[in-house]
Amino acid sequence: MTDRTAAPADSSYPPAAEASILAAALPYIKRFHGKTIVVKYGGNAMTDERLKQFFARDVVLLSLVGMNVVVVHGGGPQIEQLLSRVGKKGEFIQGMRVTDAETMEVVEMVLGGQVNKDVVNLINQAGGHAVGLTGKDGGLIRAKKLLLADRQHPEELIDVGQVGDITQIAPSLIRHLQGGGFIPVIAPIGVGPAGETYNINADVVAGKIAEVLKAEKLVLLTNTPGVLDENGELITGITPRQIDEMVADGTLSGGMLPKIGSALDAARNGVKSVHIIDGRVEHALLLEILTDHGVGTMIRSH
Secondary structure (H helix, E strand, O other): OOHHOOOOOOOOOOHHHHHHHHHHHHHHHHHOOOOOOEEOHHHHHOOHHHHHHHHHHHHHHHHHHOOOOEEEEOOOOHHHHHHHHOOOOOOOOOEEEOOOHHHHHHHHHHHHHEEEHHHHHHHHHHOOEEEEEEEHHOOOOOEEEEEEEOOOOOOOEEEEEEEEEEEEEEOOOHHHHOOOOEEEEEEEEEEEOOOOOEOOOOOHHHHHHHHOOOEEEEEEOOOOOEOOOOOOOOOOOOOHHHEEEHHOOOOOOHHHHHHHHHHHHHHHOOOOOEEEEOOOOOOHHHHHHHOOOOOOOEOOOO
16 A cells, blocks of 8 residues: 655646656666766756756656766856855856956855755755765866967967866766765866866866766756757757857857857767756756657757
């Protein structure tokens, strides 16, 4: 006899429909059991209270059915709030935050402290076992200073401050946590050769971690339906070559560039599939991974 006190009684579905939904997820659970899923958590899903709860429950469910979930989070809105309180305004070049020493202090405080612990707490409250990390822990993310090529003058480089370019990901700490049944939650802060701190784009970190872990999937949560064509229509499936063409003709630009760049690198370097999905949709993770009703764009590896 089922313990009816163990489950919420607010379902709007008849029992047979609930059973059918669960049964339909079985092929996906079998297929991805034991596989690593790297999720970049950001956008509205990080700021809307209802979406935050859905995200945490999705992560816990995927973990409980045997998937190795790794969460990499951003924190742009939270960083902007604290910067404005200290009288600074955020500046971006090619989708990368310009990070002087004062901004780096704010970024590390927000990402490594406030946001990381909030995400860990969310997942743990939903019944998971999450552990928070930054790239400084265990030398997880090694980095060097990033210099951007000037698009108008390709021979010139742009200095964006303490922004890091990943040189190495050391996955042993992540694997150790996964072996103990924990869900790693990673803030995108790297460490340089002399111990200097670097701010690294969260999409880039998620992509590199997915590559190193040979992940089955990389899922990037966004505030858009996915990759859009020149008419603003969603493209549900796309190849790296098609993306190169869209970047060249300017269809993809701004903050989407680091996301697309990391997605392409991951798809080309062993990650089976990359999904750019709409984090504003309730249970977006479950819809993308456990059903055939995707909520975004899938980038095939070839």
